Amino acid sequence: MQQKTRIRSPRIVAILTLSVFAACGGRQAANGGGGGAGGDVLALMNARGLSEQDVTAALKTYTPTGKHDEYYTFASGGHGGNLIVIGVPSMRILKYVGVFSPEPWQGYGYGDESGEVLRQGNRGGQTLTWADMHHPALSETAGDYDGKYIFVNDKCNPRVAVVDLSDFTTQQIVSSELIASEHGATFVTPDTDYVVETSQYPAPLGGVYAPIEQFDEKYRGAMIFWKFDKARGRIVPAESFAIELPPYMQDLADCGKKGSDGWVFCNSINTERAYGGILEGKPPLESGATQNDMDYLHCINWRGAEAIAKAGKTETIAGMRVIRMQTAIDEGLLAFVPEPKSPHGVDVTPDGTGIVVGGKLDTHTTLFDIQKIIAQMRAKQFVGKDPYGVPILDFKSSVFGQCEIGLGPLHTVFDDKGFAYTSVFIETVVAKWSLKDLVVVDKIDTHFNIGHLVSAEGDTVSPDGKYLIAMNKWALDRFAPVGPLLPQNFQLIDISGAKMQLLYDMPLPLGEPHNAQMIKAGKLKPIEVYKPIGTNPYTHDVDPSATVAGKERIERKADGVHVYMTAVRSHFSPDIVRVKQGDTVHLHVTSVEQAKDATHGLAIGGQNINVSLEPGKHCNIVFKVERAGVFPFYCTEFCSALHLEMAGYLLVEPK
Numbered sequence: 001m002q003q004k005t006r007i008r009s010p011r012i013v014a015i016l017t018l019s020v021f022a023a024c025g026g027r028q029a030a031n032g033g034g035g036g037a038g039g040d041v042l043a044l045m046n047a048r049g050l051s052e053q054d055v056t057a058a059l060k061t062y063t064p065t066g067k068h069d070e071y072y073t074f075a076s077g078g079h080g081g082n083l084i085v086i087g088v089p090s091m092r093i094l095k096y097v098g099v100f101s102p103e104p105w106q107g108y109g110y111g112d113e114s115g116e117v118l119r120q121g122n123r124g125g126q127t128l129t130w131a132d133m134h135h136p137a138l139s140e141t142a143g144d145y146d147g148k149y150i151f152v153n154d155k156c157n158p159r160v161a162v163v164d165l166s167d168f169t170t171q172q173i174v175s176s177e178l179i180a181s182e183h184g185a186t187f188v189t190p191d192t193d194y195v196v197e198t199s200q201y202p203a204p205l206g207g208v209y210a211p212i213e214q215f216d217e218k219y220r221g222a223m224i225f226w227k228f229d230k231a232r233g234r235i236v237p238a239e240s241f242a243i244e245l246p247p248y249m250q251d252l253a254d255c256g257k258k259g260s261d262g263w264v265f266c267n268s269i270n271t272e273r274a275y276g277g278i279l280e281g282k283p284p285l286e287s288g289a290t291q292n293d294m295d296y297l298h299c300i301n302w303r304g305a306e307a308i309a310k311a312g313k314t315e316t317i318a319g320m321r322v323i324r325m326q327t328a329i330d331e332g333l334l335a336f337v338p339e340p341k342s343p344h345g346v347d348v349t350p351d352g353t354g355i356v357v358g359g360k361l362d363t364h365t366t367l368f369d370i371q372k373i374i375a376q377m378r379a380k381q382f383v384g385k386d387p388y389g390v391p392i393l394d395f396k397s398s399v400f401g402q403c404e405i406g407l408g409p410l411h412t413v414f415d416d417k418g419f420a421y422t423s424v425f426i427e428t429v430v431a432k433w434s435l436k437d438l439v440v441v442d443k444i445d446t447h448f449n450i451g452h453l454v455s456a457e458g459d460t461v462s463p464d465g466k467y468l469i470a471m472n473k474w475a476l477d478r479f480a481p482v483g484p485l486l487p488q489n490f491q492l493i494d495i496s497g498a499k500m501q502l503l504y505d506m507p508l509p510l511g512e513p514h515n516a517q518m519i520k521a522g523k524l525k526p527i528e529v530y531k532p533i534g535t536n537p538y539t540h541d542v543d544p545s546a547t548v549a550g551k552e553r554i555e556r557k558a559d560g561v562h563v564y565m566t567a568v569r570s571h572f573s574p575d576i577v578r579v580k581q582g583d584t585v586h587l588h589v590t591s592v593e594q595a596k597d598a599t600h601g602l603a604i605g606g607q608n609i610n611v612s613l614e615p616g617k618h619c620n621i622v623f624k625v626e627r628a629g630v631f632p633f634y635c636t637e638f639c640s641a642l643h644l645e646m647a648g649y650l651l652v653e654p655k
């Protein structure tokens, strides 16, 4: 509840006067207006019913015009299938990057080569125009964000996409028919050699059918290691491989770092292998899946697996090289450690020594000791086997300890002072606790039902502390009502002091975002314009069809009419394009602009075409004109005083 009392305290007046003095760079005070400003602020505070805390929060987030944010946050767009770029601490939205779904403003999927990228994401002959994006992962070098790429996943139709952070465009989507759904994606190895994608709901490998009664024998999980070529910025499916896993529901994963580099850890739920059947006299999936006291943390030696894959000890299923489970067991690549039932988050500590697991139905976080796990695996010190022969380690011999945290711990991130921050779903708080002493030192309410949380560079080898965003599933009463479907609530929290302080509530109205990544703004070096003129964003090279001013032309070739067009303030050239009904039109458009932000759009009526022409960019658009008629085309960005006049005609003569 906001504090409604009138502010009289001389201390607050002093703080505010000082804060305002600082915020104004001292100008007002220097002009002799300091005391007046403090008085104005007090009047404003009283008029709006703001507390001292509200005003401190405002001062910590307010970012004056022209000032840039300290961090970028890349949040998953959830059902929107896109990536949301947010500035921190201002929480201003900077961009939506189209990834798995068309994005009209970027022209992503509306006529040019971006459509081919989007089509890479189709599966089983089906056109997909949405995704359930959960976990973005920034590329890393030596376990630290390098600001070059970001990877995202689709849980529903298992896919992984590569977004280039030089121009914030999606460059590639890969998908394997090996698995039928996923969740533990995307997570990168510390040098971005691989992008990890793990199945969630078991299914027969390779997209084939098997009756559900054969669940134990025929259904499987798998962890895919997508090989990433850092120089080219592309995933190389032919060099990727997978490991077959038992039909548990594998959940989130995280890669080891520093001393634990070469390992990956993945939770599982439903080790009971329940598959529902409510109408068939069986318990519902959720109760069948929560019978056991413990599930299994999967410990996988990915560097060992890479060597086994290179040695050819794989079987190819649906085009993917798969290390069969028996091979993984025989080669000592895979072992399980019992973990508190129905776990969710698995997060490796910044120093690479521990893994924090949150059990959704537990009141503890469990800190596993990675070196103890590795030592037991090497010494083959097992206490049992699962039904598939996967060796199981002793729980007690694998943990460092547990922290009594509250009901329903999910995800954990870290700061620079040895603290971990865990989202506690049922209690709906962020709990700050010491990794060394395993005690909670602070808690802050979230509004409401927190899922993931992200801290500044909080999953790297060197977290920054400073800021944390709680990504809350429910907003309830936080914003003006908008019907029964409410936005999600991102809450910015200051974690620089001993006590956490809530700074800002940001509604996120674009699908459930799940996770995000927060990176220092200075690490990104986005381009300002495409250089040289005629650069194709998908090859990063001058396109062979690029045109310069004075060389624009229309040529009829065997495969259709080729239009070599330029765009510049305030005309397209050519501005009249004459074709015949049934022609295939190849529109090669080059923006010959080099001024920052001088973007044009090109929309053509009747064709579902709208491309974005940032300065210097080249687009190739191919479409067939089925219908005779007169189709105006025009620029969709208010680029200049004569923007409305930046238009032309596509004339389609009847056959």
Ligand code: CUK
Pocket (backbone or CB within 6 Å): 134, 135, 183, 252, 344, 410, 411, 451, 452, 514, 515
């Ligand atoms: S999951 Cu959504 S709150 Cu997909 Cu990482 Cu935990």
Ligand code: CUA
Pocket (backbone or CB within 6 Å): 568, 569, 570, 599, 600, 601, 635, 636, 637, 638, 639, 640, 643, 644, 646
């Ligand atoms: Cu170009 Cu408007």
